[in-house]
Amino acid sequence: MHHALAHPEVISLAAGFVDQQTLPVEATLTAAEALLGDPQAGRAALQYGTTAGYLPLRAQVLERLLAADGLSQAETTASIDQVVVTAGSNELLHLLADTLFDPGDIVLCAAPSYFVFLGMATNLGVRSIGVEMDSDGMIPEAVEEQLALLERRGELPRVKALYVVSYFDNPSSVTLAKERRGRLVEIAQRWSKHHPIYVLEDAAYRQLRYDGDDLPSLRAYDAEGQTVIVTETFSKSFSPGIRVGWGVLPKALVGPVLEQKGNVDFGSPNFAQHLMARILDQGLFEPHVERLRTSYRGKLAAMLEAADEFLAPLPGVHWLRPHGGLYVWLQLPEEIDAGPSGRLLQAALDEGVLYVPGQYCYPGEGVPAKHNTIRLSFGVQSPERIRAGIEALARALARVME
Amino acid sequence: MHHALAHPEVISLAAGFVDQQTLPVEATLTAAEALLGDPQAGRAALQYGTTAGYLPLRAQVLERLLAADGLSQAETTASIDQVVVTAGSNELLHLLADTLFDPGDIVLCAAPSYFVFLGMATNLGVRSIGVEMDSDGMIPEAVEEQLALLERRGELPRVKALYVVSYFDNPSSVTLAKERRGRLVEIAQRWSKHHPIYVLEDAAYRQLRYDGDDLPSLRAYDAEGQTVIVTETFSKSFSPGIRVGWGVLPKALVGPVLEQKGNVDFGSPNFAQHLMARILDQGLFEPHVERLRTSYRGKLAAMLEAADEFLAPLPGVHWLRPHGGLYVWLQLPEEIDAGPSGRLLQAALDEGVLYVPGQYCYPGEGVPAKHNTIRLSFGVQSPERIRAGIEALARALARVME
Numbered sequence: 001m002h003h004a005l006a007h008p009e010v011i012s013l014a015a016g017f018v019d020q021q022t023l024p025v026e027a028t029l030t031a032a033e034a035l036l037g038d039p040q041a042g043r044a045a046l047q048y049g050t051t052a053g054y055l056p057l058r059a060q061v062l063e064r065l066l067a068a069d070g071l072s073q074a075e076t077t078a079s080i081d082q083v084v085v086t087a088g089s090n091e092l093l094h095l096l097a098d099t100l101f102d103p104g105d106i107v108l109c110a111a112p113s114y115f116v117f118l119g120m121a122t123n124l125g126v127r128s129i130g131v132e133m134d135s136d137g138m139i140p141e142a143v144e145e146q147l148a149l150l151e152r153r154g155e156l157p158r159v160k161a162l163y164v165v166s167y168f169d170n171p172s173s174v175t176l177a178k179e180r181r182g183r184l185v186e187i188a189q190r191w192s193k194h195h196p197i198y199v200l201e202d203a204a205y206r207q208l209r210y211d212g213d214d215l216p217s218l219r220a221y222d223a224e225g226q227t228v229i230v231t232e233t234f235s236k237s238f239s240p241g242i243r244v245g246w247g248v249l250p251k252a253l254v255g256p257v258l259e260q261k262g263n264v265d266f267g268s269p270n271f272a273q274h275l276m277a278r279i280l281d282q283g284l285f286e287p288h289v290e291r292l293r294t295s296y297r298g299k300l301a302a303m304l305e306a307a308d309e310f311l312a313p314l315p316g317v318h319w320l321r322p323h324g325g326l327y328v329w330l331q332l333p334e335e336i337d338a339g340p341s342g343r344l345l346q347a348a349l350d351e352g353v354l355y356v357p358g359q360y361c362y363p364g365e366g367v368p369a370k371h372n373t374i375r376l377s378f379g380v381q382s383p384e385r386i387r388a389g390i391e392a393l394a395r396a397l398a399r400v401m402e
Numbered sequence: 403m404h405h406a407l408a409h410p411e412v413i414s415l416a417a418g419f420v421d422q423q424t425l426p427v428e429a430t431l432t433a434a435e436a437l438l439g440d441p442q443a444g445r446a447a448l449q450y451g452t453t454a455g456y457l458p459l460r461a462q463v464l465e466r467l468l469a470a471d472g473l474s475q476a477e478t479t480a481s482i483d484q485v486v487v488t489a490g491s492n493e494l495l496h497l498l499a500d501t502l503f504d505p506g507d508i509v510l511c512a513a514p515s516y517f518v519f520l521g522m523a524t525n526l527g528v529r530s531i532g533v534e535m536d537s538d539g540m541i542p543e544a545v546e547e548q549l550a551l552l553e554r555r556g557e558l559p560r561v562k563a564l565y566v567v568s569y570f571d572n573p574s575s576v577t578l579a580k581e582r583r584g585r586l587v588e589i590a591q592r593w594s595k596h597h598p599i600y601v602l603e604d605a606a607y608r609q610l611r612y613d614g615d616d617l618p619s620l621r622a623y624d625a626e627g628q629t630v631i632v633t634e635t636f637s638k639s640f641s642p643g644i645r646v647g648w649g650v651l652p653k654a655l656v657g658p659v660l661e662q663k664g665n666v667d668f669g670s671p672n673f674a675q676h677l678m679a680r681i682l683d684q685g686l687f688e689p690h691v692e693r694l695r696t697s698y699r700g701k702l703a704a705m706l707e708a709a710d711e712f713l714a715p716l717p718g719v720h721w722l723r724p725h726g727g728l729y730v731w732l733q734l735p736e737e738i739d740a741g742p743s744g745r746l747l748q749a750a751l752d753e754g755v756l757y758v759p760g761q762y763c764y765p766g767e768g769v770p771a772k773h774n775t776i777r778l779s780f781g782v783q784s785p786e787r788i789r790a791g792i793e794a795l796a797r798a799l800a801r802v803m804e
Contacts, residue, residue: 017450025444028673032434042427046643048419087489091667123665241448243671263525265493266518270643271430272671 011389012354013376016170016326020380022295023239027284028275035278049270051262052254053085053246057277061085061246064280065230068206069220077225082249084257087268089204089233089245094120095264096200096229096247099256100160101126107200108146109163110138112329112361112373114170114202117163122364127158130363135320137176138164140183146366147191157194162187166218168205168325171361171375175215175323182221189227198250201230207237207289209324210297219248226250234276236326237289244268244276296326302383303328303376306390314397329358330374336400337371347396353389413791414756415778418572418728422782424697425641429686430677437680451672453664454656455487455648459679463487463648466682467632470608471622479627484651486659489670491606491635491647496522497666498602498631498649501658502562503528509602510548511565512540514731514763514775516572516604519565524766529560532765537722539578540566542585548768549593559596564589568620570607570727573763573777577617577725584623591629600652603632609639609691611726612699621650628652636678638728639691646670646678698728704785705730705778708792716799731760732776738802739773749798755791 036042052058062083066076086092097117101107103125109118111130121128129150132142143162150156162184166176176184188197201218222228233245249257261267279285304321307328311317316333338344339357348355358373376393378386438444454460464485468478488494499519503509505527511520513532523530531552534544545564552558564586568578578586590599603620624630635647651659663669681687706723709730713719718735740746741759750757760775778795780788 020445020449023445023448025438025441025448028444028448029435029438032438033431036427036431036434039427042430043422043425046425046427046430046641047422048637048642087667087671094666120665235450239448239673240450241672241676243673263522264496265489269489269645269671269674271641271645272674274643 010349010352010354011381011385011392013378013381013386013389013393014354014356015380016377017380018236018240019295022292023241024284024288027279027288028239028242031275031278031282031284034282035274041274045271045274047270049267049273051258051267053083053267054270054273054277055080057085057244057273057280058083058246060277060280061232062248065217065219065232065248068214069216071220077223078219078248082225082251082254083246084249084254084261085244085246085268085273086261087245088235088240088243089202089231089247090116091268092231092245092247093117093200093202095257095260096253097121097124097126099253099260100198104158106150106155106159107161107163108143108159109363110165110169110172111363111367112171112358113163113363114165115361117202118361118363127365128363130366132367133172133174135174137169137174137180138184140180140187143184143187147187156191159191159197160195161198161200163200163202164218165202165204166206167203167215168208168322168327170205170325171327171356171358172329173320173322173325173327176218178215181216181218185218185221185227192227196226196250196252199228201228203230203232204236205325206232208293208296208326210293210300212323226252229253237292238276238279238285242272242276244272296379299378299381299383299386302386303378303390306387310391310394311397314394314401317397326377326379328376328378330376331370332372332374332397333401334372336397338374339371342371344396344400347399348393351392351396353392353396355393412751412754412756413783413787413794415780415783415788415791416756416758417782418779419782420638420642421697424694425643426686426690429681429690430641430644433677433680433684433686436684437676443676447673447676449672451669451675453660453669455485455669456672456675456679457482459487459646459675459682460485460648462679462682463634464650467619467621467634467650470616471618473622479625480621480650484627484653484656485648486651486656486663487646487648487670487675488663489647490637490642490645491604491633491649492518493670494633494647494649495519495602495604497659497662498655499523499526499528501655501662502600506560508552508557508561509563509565510545510561511765512567512571512574513765513769514573514760515565515765516567517763519604520763520765529767530765532768534769535574535576537576539571539576539582540586542582542589545586545589549589558593561593561599562597563600563602565602565604566620567604567606568608569605569617570610570724570729572607572727573729573758573760574731575722575724575727575729578620580617583618583620587620587623587629594629598628598652598654601630603630605632605634606638607727608634610695610698610728612695612702614725628654631655639694640678640681640687644674644678646674698781701780701783701785701788704788705780705792708789712793712796713799716796716803719799728779728781730778730780732778733772734774734776734799735803736774738799740776741773744773746798746802749801750795753794753798755794755798757795
C-alpha cells in the first residue's frame, strides 16, 4: 500500500476497496435531507441509540434476509431480537471472535480465507486451521477429516467455529455450492459433542452478484437457528463510509455479544443507522446496487478478457471465473513465489502493477500456504487500467518464468 | 432504566443523556447538504477512511485543544500524528484500557468515578482503586499515599494509569482544581519507576461550562507529552448520534492503539468524521454549544433552586454547586442507603422519580463505596420536571427519614 501511494502511476490491483466513482452521493443526500428535514426524526437520529441497533433497521435487514432466502416469517426461527447492528461487519466479526473464542481455541476456515479475519483470530490467540477447498468452496469431507483428526488428538473441545465466506469469497472468488451449505451446517451440528460448534457465515459480498441466481444463506439450512451466525454489510453494496453492518445470531450468543458491545461503545453510531434505514425505506438502495453490479460486471469482464489474452498463453497460470464479488484468484506454476521473498512482486512493481500475494490469505495451520498464488481485485480501477494492469502482470510473469 | 421505560410518568433524573430537544438538526442538515452537494467531497466521505481518522478533522481538534489550553504550536510537543478519532470517546477509553492494561494491573481513580470506565476495567480484569477526592477533585496527597502503599506491598509495577475526569466529573460534578493538574502529572511521572504511569484524562464535559473560566487540560502540564492521554468527544457538545470522539496520545501509545483499532474496525465511520469536520469548518459548532450552555445553565439552576427549596430543610443532605456538566451529586445522612437494598430507591419510585444510586460509581478497592450518595442528572428533563423530580425526591427522603 505504501508503495502504491508513493507511486501513483502503479496500477493497484491489490486493495479490496469499492470503486470511489460509484459511491452514492445523490442517494445519500436525498435520504439525509428527508431525515434531517423532519425535526423529530432528525433529533432521534442525532441522539444515542441502543446497543443492538436501530429497531426499524434491524427489522428491515431481517426481512430482506428472509426474502432473499425465500423464507416467510413462519418458516424461520429468526427474530428481530437476534439482529445486531455494528460499524461494518468487521466490527461484528471481531465482537464474535472475542465472544466465541478463548486463547488456544480453534476455528476451521477454507484455505485460503479472508486475511483480516485470520489476523483477528491470531491476535486473540486463536488457532486457525485451513481446510481444502475447490471451485465449489470448502470441501465438507475435508472438514470432517480435520474434525476427526482433532478428535483423535483430543483437541475437538477447542473447536468453536467454522468460518465461511459464503458468496464470492475474499480472496478465492468462490461461492459455496448450494448442496454444500446444508452439509456444512449438519457437520457442525453433528460434531457439537462438547459444546456448540458455530458456523460463522460471512456474507459480505452477497449483493455483488453479476450473473446467475442468488443462493440461500447457510442460515436458511439451520432450522433451529442455533448453529449459524450470518453477517452482512452495506459497506460493499452501498457505502463503506456510512459503515453499517449487521448479523443474525443464535439466541444463545445475543446476550454475550451485546454485553461486549455495550462495554466497547454502547452501540454503533445511531445517525448512520437512521440514514441507512431511510435509504432502504425510500427505495434508494436497490437502484444503487443495480448500478454497482453493472459497473463491476464490466470490470470483471475486462479483467477476465485481459487474462484470456495476456495470461492464458503463459504455461501453468490458472484462474476461476467468478460470478460476483471483487476478486480474481490466480494460481501460478508451483516454482513461482509470488510473495515478498520471490522475484515476481518486484518484477510486477517494475512493470507497474501491484497485487496481494496469496500466501497472506492462508490460515496458520492445516493446508500449507501456497506461495504461487495471487489475489487480484477489479473493484477500484477502470476497465482500461485493469487491462493495462493484467498486461503488466503478464510481462512480469514472462520475465520471471524465463 | 426498565422501570423508567415502563412508567413514563416517572421523572428520570438518572440517565446521563443529552437533551433531545437541543439536538442540532438544522446545523447537521446544513453541513450534510454542503458535504453531499459537492460530489467529490461526498464520494470521499462515503469511501473507507483511515484507521487514525480523517486528517482535516484531526488537525481541527488538535488546533482547538491547543487554543483552549492557550498554547501555540511552538509551545507543544503534540502533533497531528498523535490524534486518534474514534466512535465517541468511550470507544477510545476501551481501546486505551485494552492497550494499557494486562489482567491484574491497577488503575487509580477518584472515588466516585465514571461507572462505565470502572466497568470496562473490571471486564478486562483490571483492579480499580479509589482515591479520596474533595470539591477540588482527586487529592494529590491521597494519590501519593496510595502509590506508597502499593509500593510497600510490591504492587507498584502493576499501576499503569491514573484515570481523571477533569471537568465536571461524572458523577461527582467536581472539576479538578488548576493547581492540582500539574501536580497529578508530576506525581505520575515521578512514580513511573518501573514503566510509564499514564494520566488518562477524560475531558468529555469540557465544553459544557455554564460559568467561570475554562482551565487548561492536564495535557497542558505535560511538557514532554509522554504522560497524559487526553480524550474528548462531540457526543455531549454536539450529537451522540453522529458519535465522534478523539484523543491526543503520547507517541509511544499511538502505534499500539492504532494496531488494535485496525484489528477491530480499520477506523471509525468516515462519513460521520467528514460531517463533523464540515460542521466545525462552517462555524456551526460554536453557536450550537452556546445554545446548549444556555439551555443546561437554566436546567442546572432549576435543579439547584429546587434543591435549596426542598432538600435543604432535610438534615444532613448536602450537594455541590457545579459549574458545568450534567450532574449534581447528593450526599445523604450516613444511615440512609440509597442503593437497591435500601428503602429510598423504592420510595422515590413511588413518589415518581428515578436516580442513579451513587454506590455504583465506586472503584472496586480503596475508598469504600458510600451507600448514602445519589447521582442526579439535569440533562434530559425540562426545568419544570426537574423541579417536580427534586420535590418528589424530597418527599421520599422525608418518608425514609421518619
